[in-house]
Amino acid sequence: MFSSNDTPASEFKYADDLGVIVNLDDFTHIDFFEKSVGHFPKKMCCRFNPGGVYELSNGIMDNPGDSKYGMTKEQIFEAYQILRDKGVEEFGIHAFLVSNTVTNDYYPTLARTLFELIVELKEKTGISISFVNLSGGVGIAYRPDQTANDIAVIGEGVHKVFDEVLVPAGLGDVAIFTEMGRFMMGPYGGLVTTAIHEKHIYKEYIGVDACAVDLMRPAVYGSYHHVTVLGKENAPADHVYDVTGSLCENCDKFAVDRQLPKIDMGDILFIHDSGAHGYSMGYNYNGKLKSAEVLLKEDGSFQLIRRPETIKDYLSTFDNLGIVDNLL
Ligand SMILES: Cc1ncc(COP(=O)(O)O)c(C=O)c1O
Known part of the structure; x- marks a missing residue:
């Protein structure tokens, strides 16, 4: 997945060359992508922003209405139709609404929002979404008094909503993607x-x-x-x-x-x-x-996996005249 925003043409071009799934952040990026790349891939994704305030049962919330990411509901419905008319055959949907949630409720709540949306999209436009990318936002317990997320409970929560919303609508073959960063890397x-x-x-x-x-x-x-x-x-x-x-x-x-x-x-x-x-x-x-970065291995040994930067690294992009070499 290439989930970007305010994307330069060169990045869309590079993503297309790599053959990754491009996640369009904005309605205007349809035109921009076409001008930058010259064609559309067979599979694309669009990023959704429901606006307003996003509240979970335990009160954790964020303010998508104030966030620069994603398309409104009206825009995303139109975006899929335009992309379909331009030859895109397979579609995904993506949203990232609350960052660093320490609650097992966020992913299931987000899943419900997106699942209900794709059911409505299917009913209104006939377009089928083949994958839902729940993105990141599953957080970690930075403070010792916080209760960490339970990823198995989160998975079960999404599964339950899947069975409640998608299966009865005949959309039981939709794939679920995630793009977790903090949860997988932060504590380690x-x-x-x-x-x-x-x-x-x-x-x-x-x-x-x-x-x-x-x-x-x-x-x-x-x-x-x-x-x-x-x-x-x-x-x-x-x-x-x-x-x-x-x-x-x-x-x-x-x-x-x-x-x-x-x-x-x-x-x-x-x-x-x-x-x-x-x-x-x-x-x-x-x-x-x-x-530097040092890897601590399971057997207790260490390995330097990134050396520390030097002043030469720091100045390396600056020196067209050879002056830095003379100084060091
Ligand atoms: C588009 C997108 N996906 C995934 C992530 C990873 O989020 P997290 O670290 O909360 O899992 C980010 C983080 O900023 C992001 O912007």
Whole structure:
């Protein structure tokens, strides 16, 4: 699946060359795709946005009416008809309405929304959807007091709605796709960093040798990432710290007012759940270089799978004149 938005022509062209299923984010992308690629593939997908506020039984919600993604119901119905007239033979539907849900209800609720829509589409236009992509949004328990999602319960929930809505409508052969990122990756990566400074001003600060370049969720969204001071797992959390990186941004803090054991210089901090929206979201602000990545294997051994960046990497796209080579 190529699920994109605000898509450059070159990306549509590349996706078509690769033969992947293109997920059109917008009604106007039908024309744009045709102009960029010159033809339509046999199989395509469209992204739906129901608008309004999307609420689940436990109150978790998001605001699709305020989100830039997807097509309105009227647009998506028209989009399928236009695509059919242009020769597309097989269709999918996609929606991503709430991010990082920690509830087993999101996927089944979303499934009902999409299943009911495709039944209506079939009745009104005769067009059959062959796959429903429930996308991402199944989240993880970043906080220790949260109850993690149960993927088997989620699967059963979708199955039940499938049997209730699609099977009676004669659509029991629709395939279900997912494109989960965070659920599959998040808990299985950690950011390992060393305490290199302690600062006592109006608050107590611990400065570490990683920064938002390595994990920007706390800086951008104020997200909670659990922190363990290695070797002090059972020590009382009787100190309150802001754990900071070194960017010239006051939001560059991995934890704010966090109860932790006393941290000494050289202590190693393990910042949990950074396997998704971590390294890949990073950037090079302030000339900071991104870290290495190490794979911990099942037998307890380690393997360096990505070396740390060097200043030469950082400057590599800049130097047309050979000046950087002379400097380094
Ligand atoms: C189109 C699309 N699909 C899937 C995902 C993965 O979502 P998640 O990490 O919540 O599973 C994203 C994440 O932003 C996305 O934008």
